[in-house]
Amino acid sequence: MKNHAAEAEKFVADSARAHWHDEALWYVRRKRDVAASQLPEWEELREVAGKIKKNTVENLAYYLELFEREAQNNGIEIYWAMDARECNETVEKILREEGARRIVKSKSMLSEECGLNDYLQERGYEIVDTDLGERIVQLHGDRPSHIVLPAIHLKKEDVSEIFHEHMATRKGESDPEYLTKEARKSLRRSFLEADAAITGVNFALAREGAFVVCTNEGNADLGTAMAGVHIACMGIEKVIPSARELGVFTRLLARSATGQAVTTYTSHFRRPKAGGRLCVVIVDNGRSGLLSSGESEALSCMRCGACMNSCPVYRRSGGHSYGSTIPGPIGSVLSAAGNMDEFASLPFACTLCASCDNVCPSSIALHDLLYGLREDAIKSEAYRGKRTLLKAAAWLLLHPSLYAFVMNLYRRLYPFIPRRILYGRWNVWGRERELPEPARRSFAQIYEEMSDGK
Amino acid sequence: MGSREKILSALGTARNRGFEVELSFPILSFGDRVCAFVENLKKAGGESIVVEGELSKILAREVGDADSVVDTTSILYGSFSYKKGEEVDVAILGADLAVAENGALWIDTEDRYPRSLLTLARKIVVILEEDAIVDTMHQAYERVDFSKVSYALFMSGPSKTADIEQSLVFGAHGAVAMTAVLIPSKRA
Numbered sequence: 003m004k005n006h007a008a009e010a011e012k013f014v015a016d017s018a019r020a021h022w023h024d025e026a027l028w029y030v031r032r033k034r035d036v037a038a039s040q041l042p043e044w045e046e047l048r049e050v051a052g053k054i055k056k057n058t059v060e061n062l063a064y065y066l067e068l069f070e071r072e073a074q075n076n077g078i079e080i081y082w083a084m085d086a087r088e089c090n091e092t093v094e095k096i097l098r099e100e101g102a103r104r105i106v107k108s109k110s111m112l113s114e115e116c117g118l119n120d121y122l123q124e125r126g127y128e129i130v131d132t133d134l135g136e137r138i139v140q141l142h143g144d145r146p147s148h149i150v151l152p153a154i155h156l157k158k159e160d161v162s163e164i165f166h167e168h169m170a171t172r173k174g175e176s177d178p179e180y181l182t183k184e185a186r187k188s189l190r191r192s193f194l195e196a197d198a199a200i201t202g203v204n205f206a207l208a209r210e211g212a213f214v215v216c217t218n219e220g221n222a223d224l225g226t227a228m229a230g231v232h233i234a235c236m237g238i239e240k241v242i243p244s245a246r247e248l249g250v251f252t253r254l255l256a257r258s259a260t261g262q263a264v265t266t267y268t269s270h271f272r273r274p275k276a277g278g279r280l281c282v283v284i285v286d287n288g289r290s291g292l293l294s295s296g297e298s299e300a301l302s303c304m305r306c307g308a309c310m311n312s313c314p315v316y317r318r319s320g321g322h323s324y325g326s327t328i329p330g331p332i333g334s335v336l337s338a339a340g341n342m343d344e345f346a347s348l349p350f351a352c353t354l355c356a357s358c359d360n361v362c363p364s365s366i367a368l369h370d371l372l373y374g375l376r377e378d379a380i381k382s383e384a385y386r387g388k389r390t391l392l393k394a395a396a397w398l399l400l401h402p403s404l405y406a407f408v409m410n411l412y413r414r415l416y417p418f419i420p421r422r423i424l425y426g427r428w429n430v431w432g433r434e435r436e437l438p439e440p441a442r443r444s445f446a447q448i449y450e451e452m453s454d455g456k
Numbered sequence: 457m458g459s460r461e462k463i464l465s466a467l468g469t470a471r472n473r474g475f476e477v478e479l480s481f482p483i484l485s486f487g488d489r490v491c492a493f494v495e496n497l498k499k500a501g502g503e504s505i506v507v508e509g510e511l512s513k514i515l516a517r518e519v520g521d522a523d524s525v526v527d528t529t530s531i532l533y534g535s536f537s538y539k540k541g542e543e544v545d546v547a548i549l550g551a552d553l554a555v556a557e558n559g560a561l562w563i564d565t566e567d568r569y570p571r572s573l574l575t576l577a578r579k580i581v582v583i584l585e586e587d588a589i590v591d592t593m594h595q596a597y598e599r600v601d602f603s604k605v606s607y608a609l610f611m612s613g614p615s616k617t618a619d620i621e622q623s624l625v626f627g628a629h630g631a632v633a634m635t636a637v638l639i640p641s642k643r644a
């Protein structure tokens with residue numbers, strides 16, 4: 003099992019950096035607050051978005067079939083993939099048909115989830131992540147630590163070193179403007195030479211048979227404009243009824259993600275370009291299973307990242323501590339619901355403060371889901387020790403005279419127990435806190451004495 | 457059974473559209489949509505110019521001494537040619553829809569030129585009638601006729617990134633600058 007607390011410990015070991023990370027994300031969260039406050043109808047929009055998503059997810063087969071039919075009418079090729087393996091194979095099959103070797107990819111959390119980069123690289127394809135944050139992370143041999151800000155765990159000095167090593171930028175030069183311009187030059191070559199472009203999908207419009215990709219950099223637009231084939235990978239939950247609903251989501255997405263009123267490029271793909279191919283791979287990979295679970299609400303997520311920026315645990319533990327593709331509150335829900343044995347520690351990476359619920363543009367009750375998942379987590383093998391301990395404690399509490407006896411013993415022995423034992427490794431709570439000195443007499447004893455005196 | 461059938465059957469047998477969610481709340485509106493548009497485009501890093509006098513003069517000024525210009529509106533130059541993958545200094549485009557709440561302009565290539573023009577032009581100049589500005593994305597999508605669209609986008613300002621320590625830098629990949637040229641409405 004992955005252990006969030008142990009991983010978080012590594013992150014907080016560098017306390018200056020952990021503090022900086024916390025502040026950087028809180029800054030983004032505050033920008034979101036400003037943007038939200040400028041729309042009087044903000045709360046209504048969130049509510050409606052949640053309803054639309056819920057309705058679509060509950061009738062997903064209808065909307066997916068409609069999307070497929072309409073998209074095919076528009077000349078879009080539709081593929082279906084049960085799992086990550088089939089998604090990767092399908093993408094490779096299309097690349098092979100096209101004789102494509104050089105691929106540019108814009109941000110797609112689904113492709114991260116499927117391990118598409120590794121899959122293609124192992125088979126000799128050259129795949130370049132074109133989102134600046136993802137490019138930094140890719141050159142570094144690292145993984146994104148945030149779904150919207152993939153390189154938020156790195157400082158500009160780190161980026162400077164990474165670029166110096168891989169792109170021969172000036173050593174020690176860490177001006178973001180300079181570094182961005184150098185990345186632009188280097189990536190421009192990749193764009194111009196690309197045979198194929200892979201993108202994610204932010205929203206698929208069932209009635210229009212079209213889909214929307216949102217970026218600030220324009221990398222999805224440039225990549226797909228140059229390459230002969232455009233392959234878009236989407237999870238089954240990305241479909242919404244029509245462009246009418248898109249109005250709701252485009253108003254919420256960027257405001258929630260970065261505090262912008264809208265992403266710079268909100269691009270609608272409906273037909274392949276002249277002489278090109280436009281392919282959409284619709285991927286399940288565990289989502290249909292989620293639909294029939296108690297966590298189906300998690301399928302409403304539009305991947306804005308607001309819950310991460312708001313989460314006091316995420317901000318202080320970093321995205322990598324979650325050990326899952328998607329970190330933060332929504333990542334904990336998705337990972338734990340999908341594979342409890344592996345991710346049983348994630349429902350506990352939460353203070354139940356509900357800050358995430360209050361910002362989620364799809365009105366997902368994230369903290370309720372996490373609370374519910376704790377009940378399942380505690381049943382998993384990883385928590386056998388804790389479970390036994392809690393059962394023993396419950397048993398003790400159900401036996402008042404035994405409890406009184408044990409506590410009496412503790413009060414007497416307390417002065418003689420060496421610190422070494424009392425604050426031994428087993429006492430996680432005692433690591434940062436002192437145990438209170440036990441009162442000399444218990445409440446029950448005092449109460450008895452007082453009523454005697456009457 | 458193929459994956460398509462497996463996935464669809466895992467989603468249940470019901471095949472209906474559920475209900476249509478009502479948007480039954482007051483939606484933001486602006487007293488002066490042009491002013492709001494200009495302000496919001498500015499926040500997104502774009503400029504605006506309201507046309508006074510001759511349009512072609514303003515365009516000429518915007519173009520400056522650029523070497524390569526593609527004028528898809530044929531206002532400044534009679535015709536244009538653009539090949540996929542060409543990097544140019546300025547692209548002049550027309551738009552017939554824009555959004556006040558976020559400064560986004562609806563740019564539809566209408567398959568008249570290769571899509572790469574929109575990202576390989578260093579500067580994008582978009583001509584727009586002020587009448588074409590709507591309040592929010594809701595009204596914007598009501599106006600779009602998708603049956604004619606191949607590829608179209610809402611573009612709000614130049615390409616940008618803040619992936620290095622949250623420092624905003626313009627010109628991540630696409631245009632480094634964007635100007636909206638607004639033609640005052642005839643009624644005014």
Ligand code: SF4
Pocket residue numbers: 258302303304305306307308309310332358361362363364365366368
């Ligand atoms: S759960 Fe909500 S807040 Fe978190 S990423 Fe998804 S949509 Fe955004």
